[in-house]
Amino acid sequence: QVQLVQSGAEVKKPGASVKVSCKASGYIFTSYGINWVRQAPGQGLEWMGWISTYNDDTNYAQKLQGRVTMTTDTSTSTAYMELLSLRFDDTAVYFCARDGSYWDWGQGTLVTVSS
Amino acid sequence: QAVVTQEPSLTVSPGGTVTLTCVSSSGAVTSGHSPYWFQQKPGQAPTTLIYDTSYQHSWTPARFSGSLWGGKAALTLSGAQPEDEAEYYCCLSYSGARVFGGGTKLTVL
Numbered sequence: 752q753v754q755l756v757q758s759g760a761e762v763k764k765p766g767a768s769v770k771v772s773c774k775a776s777g778y779i780f781t782s783y784g785i786n787w788v789r790q791a792p793g794q795g796l797e798w799m800g801w802i803s804t805y806n807d808d809t810n811y812a813q814k815l816q817g818r819v820t821m822t823t824d825t826s827t828s829t830a831y832m833e834l835l836s837l838r839f840d841d842t843a844v845y846f847c848a849r850d851g852s853y854w855d856w857g858q859g860t861l862v863t864v865s866s
Numbered sequence: 867q868a869v870v871t872q873e874p875s876l877t878v879s880p881g882g883t884v885t886l887t888c889v890s891s892s893g894a895v896t897s898g899h900s901p902y903w904f905q906q907k908p909g910q911a912p913t914t915l916i917y918d919t920s921y922q923h924s925w926t927p928a929r930f931s932g933s934l935w936g937g938k939a940a941l942t943l944s945g946a947q948p949e950d951e952a953e954y955y956c957c958l959s960y961s962g963a964r965v966f967g968g969g970t971k972l973t974v975l
Contacts, residue, residue, distance in 0.1 A: 795967070795969040796904070796906075796955050796969070798957070798965060810963060846912070848912075852917050852918060852921065853923045854904075854917070855914075856912055856913065856914075859911050
């Protein structure tokens with residue numbers, strides 16, 4: 752079955768960067784893109800962007816342009832999301848979700864930005 | 867960037883029917899927006915209920931259905947069950963960029 756397993760929780764200081772991984776299994780990795788979505792504590796879902804696992808095309812949310820980078824490693828079927836210049840309001844659970852018709856979701860990774 | 871609006875909260879009686887809606891600030895919602903509906907329970911990752919307006923995965927309970935109605939995307943729950951109490955999010959596509967609505971907290975009471 753399709754599984755997306757994300758890396759563990761992170762605590763970062765303001766101004767630092769974080770890189771979250773999302774390891775896929777149960778399907779052909781390059782057949783579906785990956786969306787990244789985050790959720791601040793007690794808040795709704797926010798789409799961060801999408802990456803093609805086939806050719807690494809990306810589409811980032813305007814709000815995060817310049818601070819977010821999405822990449823993939825097809826040899827390990829893993830997608831990555833790196834967020835730079837972290838701010839306190841970047842504290843959130845970060846999810847990856849397999850694109851295609853039906854989205855399959857990772858379990859989420861809590862990133863806490865704290866001084 | 868467009869803003870997507872949902873009812874903040876709704877209440878439905880067990881066995882009852884409720885419709886959640888999803889409005890786009892840029893105009894009528896169409897199939898071109900590829901509406902998705904997700905369900906999220908506290909402490910869990912979201913799950914996909916409906917994709918591309920009205921399609922369900924094989925394990926989506928049949929009591930959930932999606933449609934376009936009056937220029938909005940709609941999620942209808944017919945025969946609400948206690949386990950349907952959750953947050954529901956719609957998500958629309960704008961030329962490939964996705965925007966989530968703020969979510970609807972559905973109470974079954």
